[in-house]
Amino acid sequence: xxxxxxxxxxxxxxxxxxxxxxxxxxxxxxxxxxxxxxxxxxxxxxxxxxxxxxxxxxxxxxxxxxxxxxxxxxxxxxxxxxxxxxxxxxxxxxxxxxxxxxxxxxxxxxxxxxxxxxxxxxxxxxxxxxxxxxxxxxxxxxxxxxxxxxxxxxxxxxxxxxxxxxxxxxxxxxxxxxxxxxxxxxxxxxxxxxxxxxxxxxxxxxxxxxxxxxxxxxxxxxxxxxxxxxxxxxxxxxxxxxxxxxxxxxxxxxxxxxxxxxxxxxxxxxxxxxxxxxxxxxxxxxxxxxxxxxxxxxxxxxxxxxxxxxxxxxxxxxxxxxxxxxxxxxxxxxxxxxxxxxxxxxxxxxxxxxxxxxxxxxxxxxxxxxxxxxxxxxxxxxxxxxxxxxxxxxxxxxxxxxxxxxxxxxxxxxxxxxxxxxxxxxxxxxxxxxxxxxxxxxxxx
Numbered sequence: 001x002x003x004x005x006x007x008x009x010x011x012x013x014x015x016x017x018x019x020x021x022x023x024x025x026x027x028x029x030x031x032x033x034x035x036x037x038x039x040x041x042x043x044x045x046x047x048x049x050x051x052x053x054x055x056x057x058x059x060x061x062x063x064x065x066x067x068x069x070x071x072x073x074x075x076x077x078x079x080x081x082x083x084x085x086x087x088x089x090x091x092x093x094x095x096x097x098x099x100x101x102x103x104x105x106x107x108x109x110x111x112x113x114x115x116x117x118x119x120x121x122x123x124x125x126x127x128x129x130x131x132x133x134x135x136x137x138x139x140x141x142x143x144x145x146x147x148x149x150x151x152x153x154x155x156x157x158x159x160x161x162x163x164x165x166x167x168x169x170x171x172x173x174x175x176x177x178x179x180x181x182x183x184x185x186x187x188x189x190x191x192x193x194x195x196x197x198x199x200x201x202x203x204x205x206x207x208x209x210x211x212x213x214x215x216x217x218x219x220x221x222x223x224x225x226x227x228x229x230x231x232x233x234x235x236x237x238x239x240x241x242x243x244x245x246x247x248x249x250x251x252x253x254x255x256x257x258x259x260x261x262x263x264x265x266x267x268x269x270x271x272x273x274x275x276x277x278x279x280x281x282x283x284x285x286x287x288x289x290x291x292x293x294x295x296x297x298x299x300x301x302x303x304x305x306x307x308x309x310x311x312x313x314x315x316x317x318x319x320x321x322x323x324x325x326x327x328x329x330x331x332x333x334x335x336x337x338x339x340x341x342x343x344x345x346x347x348x349x350x351x352x353x354x355x356x357x358x359x360x361x362x363x364x365x366x367x368x369x370x371x372x373x374x375x376x377x378x379x380x381x382x383x384x385x386x387x388x389x390x391x392x393x394x395x396x397x398x399x400x401x402x403x404x405x406x407x408x409x410x411x412x413x414x415x416x417x418x419x420x421x422x423x424x425x426x427x428x429x430x431x432x433x434x435x436x437x438x439x440x441x442x443x444x445x
Contacts, residue, residue, distance in 0.1 A: 024373060026383065026393050029218045031225035037210035038383040038393065039221055042376065046117060048214035049376035051384040052110040052130075052229075055207040055318070058103050058180030060237045061198070067182015068190055068198040071140075071147055073103040075195065076110075078139035081128035085139050088125065097122035099129065105180055106318040107388065108202055113377060116215045123228055130203065131231045135192050147187050154179075158262045162429040165254050165441055166264040169427055170322060174243045204236030205229070211383035213376040243320040244268075247425040250438030251338065254429045261334040261430025265341060266324030267423040270414075272316040272389055278402050279410035280314060280323075280418055285361040286353045286411075287344070287419075288312025288325050293360060295348070299340050300327060306337040316389075323418065335435040338426055349419035352412030366400040 027039045058069040077099055078085040092099060095118035100111040110130065114122035154160035164179060171177035181187070208229060212221055245268045270280045288296035288311045300310045312325035329337040353361075373379050373396075386395055428435065 024379065024396060026396070027218055028393060029221050029225070031222045033226040033230050035205070035208060035210065035225040035229055037212060037221055037225055038387060039211070039216070039218060040213040040379050040383065041215075041217060042213060043215045043217075045376075046115055046215050047376060048112075048114055048116060048119065048212060048216045049380040050112040050114075050126075051211045051380040052112075053209040053384050053388055054108040054110075054203050054236075055106065055209065055388060056202055056236060056239055057105055057107040059105055059175040059240045059319075060202050061175065061180070061182075062194075062201075062237075065186065065190065065194050065198070066178055067147065067180070067187040068194050069108070069202050070103040070181050071143060071187060071190055072133075072135075072195040072198040072202070073101050073108055074143040074147065075135055075139055076101045076129045076133050078143060079134040079136050080125070081132045081134075083125075083128070084134065084136060085142075088129070091125055092122075095121045097125065099126060101129075103180060105176055111377070111381070119216070119220075119224075123224060127228050127231075130229070133199065135195050137192065140192060140195065144187060144190070147181060148184060151181060151184050151187065158256055158258050158260075158429045161254060161256060162262045162264050162427055165252065165429070166266070166324075166427040168441075169252055169425060170245055170247060170266060171243060171320070174319070175240050176243065176317060176320065200233055201237035204233045206235045208232070209384050209387045211380045211387065213379040213383070240319055245320050245322055247423045249422050249424055251426045251428060251435060253432060253435065253437035253440045254427070255431065255440065256429045258430050259331065260328050261331050261428050261432045262326070262328045263334060263338060263426050263428045264324060264326050265338075265424060265426045266315075266322045267420055267425060269314055269316070269321035269323040270418055271321050276410070276414045276417065279406045279414040282358065282361050282365065282403060282406045283348070283353065283411045283415050283418075284312055284314055284323065285364060286357045287348050289314075290361060290364055293364070295344050295357075296325070296327075296341060299344055300337050304336070304340065306333050306340070310337070310341070331431045332433045334428060334430065334432045338428075338435065342421060342424060345419055345424055346421040348415050349421060350416070352408065352415045355408055358406070358408055358411060362403055362406070365403050369400055 024040050028036060029039050030036045061068050077088060079088050083091060097114040097118065102109040112126050167177050210225060247267045270277055286295060288294045296310045296312060300306050307327050307329045310327040312323065315322050315324055327337050327341065372382060
């Protein structure tokens with residue numbers, strides 16, 4: 001039976017948006033212990049969303065221990081302090097607190113949602129999960145089995161296979177070149193001591209980012225920060241090295257028995273702090289990031305019926321960046337889809353975009369932005385992301401003006417600089433017909 005506290009939290013989460021526009025007041029809070037957080041205070045609803053990030057994430061896995069950070073993070077809510085996994089879950093349920101933990105290439109994410117009246121109890125639970133996870137052997141084996149089951153499923157999934165090979169092709173031996181979930185062999189070999197080492201190396205003071213939104217004052221948040229995070233180690237493992245991605249034009253084929261080939265494509269991208277980034281951002285909306293209005297969608301899907309969906313995106317990782325995209329098509333038509341994408345890539349590089357396309361992209365980007373701020377949780381998530389991306393605290397108020405300031409010449413210049421048809425690499429999983437592969441690989445290589 002759902003507890004009364006859970007019902008209250010569910011009601012609060014379903015309330016109308018805290019902020020329907022990006023015009024929010026962000027305060028910077030620094031605790032006596034030196035931990036900084038960004039806060040949007042909203043006292044009208046007795047509910048708080050807290051977001052914590054630890055930079056580094058799964059890229060900090062030690063040699064031969066790939067998957068350790070991912071498995072460690074999966075165990076943070078499987079028992080902490082005096083509570084085993086069931087006790088921890090029941091304690092959170094009794095006060096309607098919810099905690100979420102995630103591992104990614106560049107970060108560990110921790111999301112907490114709790115009622116103001118049970119804030120102390122919720123923070124005690126969260127503190128224990130971050131500082132004193134138990135890593136009980138039965139919990140380790142249970143979560144390990146879940147990870148291994150996922151890895152076995154991925155081995156027969158064309159989408160997972162193409163992502164794995166694409167990362168290998170673009171990122172090589174860098175941690176980005178292999179799955180943060182590890183392999184069947186590495187995950188099977190991880191010990192409790194490996195997980196404890198991953199915890200010490202990844203969750204430390206020198207890589208913390210925090211944000212909060214909801215019914216909590218700056219003074220309360222300042223005190224909470226030290227109580228919650230003050231016991232973590234001062235420093236963690238060193239960050240991975242930066243990587244200069246280099247690609248050549250061509251097609252890598254992974255033979256796989258599937259009626260529809262899946263392809264990822266990409267080349268070196270542009271850094272988030274590059275002066276031309278906003279122009280590239282707008283350009284990509286026209287190229288493949290603007291849904292049904294984008295050129296790739298129009299040319300590949302609407303005009304020729306080669307796919308249900310095709311898109312492109314700018315990926316800005318902590319240690320490198322790429323511009324990439326995805327398409328899926330029948331084996332006998334994927335070669336044509338790739339040819340059209342190559343043509344549109346070259347056309348955009350040579351000609352840029354039209355004034356109409358630029359205006360439409362700006363309207364799309366500026367109109368959609370305020371819709372992201374639709375509650376405490378999304379706001380806290382945006383705020384912590386801004387800090388990790390080293391954005392100014394007034395970014396939400398200036399972001400649309402930056403988009404509007406992009407000119408036709410800006411886009412033409414960045415398209416010519418960024419898009420290189422001679423560097424556009426495709427990785428295809430399937431049985432593509434009429435497609436000249438420059439090399440072939442099999443999963444696992």
